[in-house]
Amino acid sequence: MYKLLGNPKTRAGRVLWMLEELGAEYEVNPCNPHDPAVAAINPTGKIPALIDGDTVIFDSIAMLLHLGDKHQKLTYPVGSAERAKMMSVIFFATDAIEQPLWTVAKHSFVYPEDVRALEAVRPAARHEFGKAMEALDKMLGDQEFIMGDEFTTADIVLGHLGGWAKGSGFGADDGRIGAYMSRVRSRPAWKAVLKAAAGKT
Amino acid sequence: MYKLLGNPKTRAGRVLWMLEELGAEYEVNPCNPHDPAVAAINPTGKIPALIDGDTVIFDSIAMLLHLGDKHQKLTYPVGSAERAKMMSVIFFATDAIEQPLWTVAKHSFVYPEDVRALEAVRPAARHEFGKAMEALDKMLGDQEFIMGDEFTTADIVLGHLGGWAKGSGFGADDGRIGAYMSRVRSRPAWKAVLKAAAGKT
Numbered sequence: 001m002y003k004l005l006g007n008p009k010t011r012a013g014r015v016l017w018m019l020e021e022l023g024a025e026y027e028v029n030p031c032n033p034h035d036p037a038v039a040a041i042n043p044t045g046k047i048p049a050l051i052d053g054d055t056v057i058f059d060s061i062a063m064l065l066h067l068g069d070k071h072q073k074l075t076y077p078v079g080s081a082e083r084a085k086m087m088s089v090i091f092f093a094t095d096a097i098e099q100p101l102w103t104v105a106k107h108s109f110v111y112p113e114d115v116r117a118l119e120a121v122r123p124a125a126r127h128e129f130g131k132a133m134e135a136l137d138k139m140l141g142d143q144e145f146i147m148g149d150e151f152t153t154a155d156i157v158l159g160h161l162g163g164w165a166k167g168s169g170f171g172a173d174d175g176r177i178g179a180y181m182s183r184v185r186s187r188p189a190w191k192a193v194l195k196a197a198a199g200k201t
Numbered sequence: 202m203y204k205l206l207g208n209p210k211t212r213a214g215r216v217l218w219m220l221e222e223l224g225a226e227y228e229v230n231p232c233n234p235h236d237p238a239v240a241a242i243n244p245t246g247k248i249p250a251l252i253d254g255d256t257v258i259f260d261s262i263a264m265l266l267h268l269g270d271k272h273q274k275l276t277y278p279v280g281s282a283e284r285a286k287m288m289s290v291i292f293f294a295t296d297a298i299e300q301p302l303w304t305v306a307k308h309s310f311v312y313p314e315d316v317r318a319l320e321a322v323r324p325a326a327r328h329e330f331g332k333a334m335e336a337l338d339k340m341l342g343d344q345e346f347i348m349g350d351e352f353t354t355a356d357i358v359l360g361h362l363g364g365w366a367k368g369s370g371f372g373a374d375d376g377r378i379g380a381y382m383s384r385v386r387s388r389p390a391w392k393a394v395l396k397a398a399a400g401k402t
Binding site: 043052053054055056062065069070079081084085087090091092096099107111116120124126127131 | 259280288304308313316321325
């Protein structure tokens, strides 16, 4: 039984998506950053945190990789060309796509007010996000999923970021990228996460 | 024979460090971003890029993980508690430590001039970096390396960031963190990278 700490509306959502795809048993404490339950196990106070027996994992991508490797699903063997390619895509996603979104979020409500500079950082964030979408479009081409025919962990990361982008007014809903986002975000596993988060289960 | 594309003064440096630690054979094309050699293989034009036979890898951390797994050195088996912990540390490093440094770099010379806002982002970057150093100090404690007694890939990431921090005036050279940075950055493998980059070999 895995235990996840973190509000599903944060990056905890992508871990829940993975757990649902794997059909794994888990429980969730939907807490926010710096909640005493998190502070007790994570020196940064950040969420999500995943507890797997004696193992505590502090980063959402580290969690996805750990879960994929343990269940041997939605990933590839380490050392393989496919794994290297999938990891390149995942790091592209967390660097080029997530960072502009996260920068805007941090300047909106994470940093102390006296260091925030939301309006000053927005143009660079939009520029960076636009460049990332151009690159994603090239990577995706006319494939069904980012690695080709198979849905993998990289699609969870990208699909989760697609929702974040939409929610923060960046948009990733046109053309091939938009169709791809709809395709991955309509999977039953993600629908189940959204439904549970909305308190409908 | 691995082939690395990227100026050693960029994140290519950490990949060279890994290659040296592994005693792997490699050649380097010390090119800059958007060099035709990179643009031909990477849709983002970013460096570094690592070519391993038919496999091309686009992110420095993906490279370190690929190399560690292939050589079964400086890392742990996937699915293990140690691997999960090491990955948590690596993502903490690339998120909490690297991002403020990279933000300052991007607003200094990467973004187009019309979206740069260096002075506006500096306070948040300093705040974020300071918080990350507090967390790193707690994680490190009195250990020799970040995972304990063993030097791992996570130390390469942190040691490389220590140099970047120093070079950009953030500093990571006091107390336990400073001693740790000196310890890892004095390893023969990193010294060999610096020496080669300086054109002394």
